[in-house]
Amino acid sequence: MIEYRSIGKTFADGTEAVGDFSLQLPSRTTTVLVGSSGCGKTTLLRMVNRMVEPSRGQVLIDDVDVATRNPVELRRSIGYVMQAAGLLPHRTVIDNVGTVLRLNGVGKKETRERSYAVLETVGLDTSLAKKYPSQLSGGQQQRVGVARGLVTDPNILLMDEPFGAVDPIVREELQAELLRLQRELDKTIVFVTHDIDEAFLLGDQVVILKKGGKIAQVGSPADILAEPADDFVRSFIGLDRGRRTLRIEERDGVRLVVDSTGKATGVLQS
Amino acid sequence: MSWLLDNRDYVWDLTVRHMWLSAIPIVVGFLVSLPIGWYANRHHRLRGGLLGGISILYTIPSLPLFVILPGILGTGILSATNVLVGLSIYAVAIMVRSASDAFGSVSPQVLDAARASGYSSRGRAWAVELPLAGPVLLAGLRVVAVSTVSLVSVGALIGVSSLGSLFTDGYQRDFRTEIVIGIVATVVVALVFDGLLVLAGKLLMPWSSISRPTGGAA
Numbered sequence: 001m002i003e004y005r006s007i008g009k010t011f012a013d014g015t016e017a018v019g020d021f022s023l024q025l026p027s028r029t030t031t032v033l034v035g036s037s038g039c040g041k042t043t044l045l046r047m048v049n050r051m052v053e054p055s056r057g058q059v060l061i062d063d064v065d066v067a068t069r070n071p072v073e074l075r076r077s078i079g080y081v082m083q084a085a086g087l088l089p090h091r092t093v094i095d096n097v098g099t100v101l102r103l104n105g106v107g108k109k110e111t112r113e114r115s116y117a118v119l120e121t122v123g124l125d126t127s128l129a130k131k132y133p134s135q136l137s138g139g140q141q142q143r144v145g146v147a148r149g150l151v152t153d154p155n156i157l158l159m160d161e162p163f164g165a166v167d168p169i170v171r172e173e174l175q176a177e178l179l180r181l182q183r184e185l186d187k188t189i190v191f192v193t194h195d196i197d198e199a200f201l202l203g204d205q206v207v208i209l210k211k212g213g214k215i216a217q218v219g220s221p222a223d224i225l226a227e228p229a230d231d232f233v234r235s236f237i238g239l240d241r242g243r244r245t246l247r248i249e250e251r252d253g254v255r256l257v258v259d260s261t262g263k264a265t266g267v268l269q270s
Numbered sequence: 271m272s273w274l275l276d277n278r279d280y281v282w283d284l285t286v287r288h289m290w291l292s293a294i295p296i297v298v299g300f301l302v303s304l305p306i307g308w309y310a311n312r313h314h315r316l317r318g319g320l321l322g323g324i325s326i327l328y329t330i331p332s333l334p335l336f337v338i339l340p341g342i343l344g345t346g347i348l349s350a351t352n353v354l355v356g357l358s359i360y361a362v363a364i365m366v367r368s369a370s371d372a373f374g375s376v377s378p379q380v381l382d383a384a385r386a387s388g389y390s391s392r393g394r395a396w397a398v399e400l401p402l403a404g405p406v407l408l409a410g411l412r413v414v415a416v417s418t419v420s421l422v423s424v425g426a427l428i429g430v431s432s433l434g435s436l437f438t439d440g441y442q443r444d445f446r447t448e449i450v451i452g453i454v455a456t457v458v459v460a461l462v463f464d465g466l467l468v469l470a471g472k473l474l475m476p477w478s479s480i481s482r483p484t485g486g487a488a
Binding site for chain 2: 073134148
């Protein structure tokens with residue numbers, strides 16, 4: 001379990017990224033931090049592996065304060081996937097994937113085997129292994145990024161808008177792939193996005209953030225849709241624009257699901 | 271041509287000497303510039319003054335420098351060390367800015383990703399920053415190499431023999447063939463050095479010369 005205890009972050013220039021943030025992230029579930037830019041979601045994510053140090057409060061992993069752990073070793077024990085993959089351009093795909101294993105002192109042969117295995121896990125053709133990142137498409141690069149995050153089989157996977165830089169079709173593929181992976185691997189995932197649809201799709205627990213890391217609402221997607229806490233949440237999840245307020249209309253004996261503008265979005269099956 | 275055939279051993283000796291006199295300052299200049307450039311890129315406030323101060327060394331005329339160095343270093347007036355030290359100073363003066371630019375050219379996002387993966391600061395400098403700075407470092411080093419090869423000739427004026435000696439000797443004897451051979455041989459040495467550097471870059475940095483992405487789906 002990851003726990004934020006009264007976390008605050010004020011940057012050196014005086015801007016307060018996070019005011020007072022407390023939250024528990026249950027193990028083996030996906031928690032999505034969602035909010036507009038400037039809500040402090042990436043700052044919060046990066047506190048887990050000490051890429052950012054909180055100004056106040058504590059972050060605990062399984063009841064151990066991360067501040068007591070060596071940051072370099074801590075980072076090697078946590079998977080990290082970032083926007084546009086962040087792959088090392090001078091290393092081949094297979095070497096990029098194996099980076100953290102090598103840093104942890106795993107032998108060359110074992111690194112190779114485990115890297116190839118994880119490439120298959122994320123659905124990448126192993127014929128790409130010897131290519132350089134710039135020879136891959138954006139979607140393929142992002143898969144390599146996920147493979148790199150998973151190769152050490154970490155308990156925790158941090159994902160910072162990982163699918164933000166790919167086109168919508170590829171993004172849907174990657175999202176589906178992540179859901180499949182999570183069913184198989186059962187990681188504790190912290191996922192940051194500004195896309196509420198992505199948050200509802202991937203999150204077991206969704207945290208909607210306002211400016212300064214203030215929690216507008218925490219809950220499952222169903223909870224939030226059923227009982228939005230306030231107008232901010234209602235507007236953020238789109239209930240006020242009618243895209244999510246659906247009703248049923250019968251047409252020729254078929255029950256259609258229609259949004260508030262009258263546009264048909266699906267068919268209801270009994 | 272017959273002069274070249276008659277003196278081929280002499281010309282070859284001078285060529286080898288010329289290569290040594292060039293190679294050492296190129297290597298020294300490169301190795302000295304790397305940490306300075308890295309440091310300058312890290313400390314933006316000092317960068318301007320540091321790079322400006324070092325670059326200005328290049329404005330010292332080479333002949334007077336070679337003449338005053340024995341007084342500073344305590345070396346013999348005819349010692350090759352004077353030329354080696356002088357040329358190393360010029361190499362650093364040119365290279366240090368390239369080195370700083372080279373480290374500055376590394377994508378901050380990649381550095382961030384390397385840090386998140388668990389690289390220590392030192393490990394990241396060696397395994398990520400240095401190789402990724404490679405293409406720009408190589409570009410700077412090629413300029414240094416050509417400049418050094420041509421400056422070695424000036425050493426002939428203070429008695430440190432190199433291909434430049436063919437020029438001084440030919441000039442004194444008013445013997446044009448020797449002058450031309452000296453110039454051509456110097457150009458050939460410069461081209462060989464440049465070719466070797468480009469080749470080394472291809473071998474060490476295969477990733478920098480690959481085709482760009484084709485795009486497309488996952």
